[in-house]
Amino acid sequence: MDQGTRNAAIAEARTWLGTPYHHRARVKGAGVDCLLLLHEVYTHSGVFDAVGIDPQTIAIPEYPADIMLHRNEETYLDGIRQYAAEVTEPAPGNIALWKFGRIYSHAAIIVDWPVIIHAHRPERRVVMGDASRGGLEVRPVKFFDPWRKP
Numbered sequence: 001m002d003q004g005t006r007n008a009a010i011a012e013a014r015t016w017l018g019t020p021y022h023h024r025a026r027v028k029g030a031g032v033d034c035l036l037l038l039h040e041v042y043t044h045s046g047v048f049d050a051v052g053i054d055p056q057t058i059a060i061p062e063y064p065a066d067i068m069l070h071r072n073e074e075t076y077l078d079g080i081r082q083y084a085a086e087v088t089e090p091a092p093g094n095i096a097l098w099k100f101g102r103i104y105s106h107a108a109i110i111v112d113w114p115v116i117i118h119a120h121r122p123e124r125r126v127v128m129g130d131a132s133r134g135g136l137e138v139r140p141v142k143f144f145d146p147w148r149k150p
Contacts, residue, residue, distance in 0.1 A: 002050065005046055005050045005093070006092050006093035006147070007092075007093075008045040008046055008047070009041055009042060009093040010109065010111055010117075011045070012041045012044050012045035013037070013045075013111070013117040014117065014128075016028055016032065016041065016117070016119075016126045017117065017126050017127065017128060018125055018126060019031065019125060019126045020032075020125050021033060021119050021120065021121050021123070021124045021125055021126070023065045024036065026039065026040050028040070032119050032126060033121075034107045034108065034118055035060070035063075035107065036060070036119075037109070037117075037119045037126060038109065039055065039058065039060065041109060043055040047147070050147070051146060051147055051149075053083060061075055063076075067103070067105060068100045068101030068102055068103050069101045070102075071102065071103060072102055072103065073103070074103050074104060075103070076097065076104055076105055076107070077097060077103065077104040080097060081144075081150055082150060083146060084144035084145055084148065084150060085148035085149060085150050086142060086143065086144055086150075087144065087145045088143065089143065090110045090114075090143045091110065091113075092110055092111060092112055093110065093146075094109075094143055094145050094146070095107055095108070095109065095110070095143065095144040095145075095146065096108045096109075096110055096113075096116060096131060096143055097141065097143075098136060098140065098141050099141075100139065104140075108129070108131070110143075111128065113131070114131035114132040114137075115128060116128070116129050117129075
C-alpha cells in the first residue's frame with residue numbers, strides 16, 4: 001500500500017548522499033544533520049503528504065550539537081513518537097534511532113536493514129552505511145514507521 005512512498009523516500013535520501021554534515025542545516029549539497037535529513041527526505045518524497053502531515057507544522061526544537069552529553073530529556077525520541085509508530089522490525093523507508101550518550105540522538109533512514117542512509121558527523125557527510133558494524137551495532141536502537149500513526 002505504501003510501497004510507492006517508501007521507494008520515493010529511499011530515492012530522495014539517495015539524492016542527499018555526499019551532502020556535508022552541518023548541524024541544524026537542511027540544504028541538499030550544502031549541509032544537513034541527521035534530524036533535518038529526515039524532515040527534508042519525508043517532505044520532498046511525499047511521505048508527509050501521504051500520511052496527512054503538513055511539514056510546516058512540525059516544530060523543530062533548538063538543540064545543541066552535543067545534546068547527548070549533557071541533557072536527559074528525550075527531545076528527539078519524543079518528537080519522532082508524535083509522527084511515527086514505534087515498530088519492532090525495521091523496514092525500508094523507516095527510521096532507526098540510536099542512543100548516544102544519555103539520550104536517543106542519532107537517526108537514519110533504512111534502505112534495507114542493516115543498510116542505512118544518515119548524516120554521519122564522523123564522516124562529515126551523508127553516507128550509506130551498515131548498521132551492523134562501525135559502532136552502531138552495540139548501541140540501543142529503536143525503529144519507527146512514519147506510515148503508521150503513533
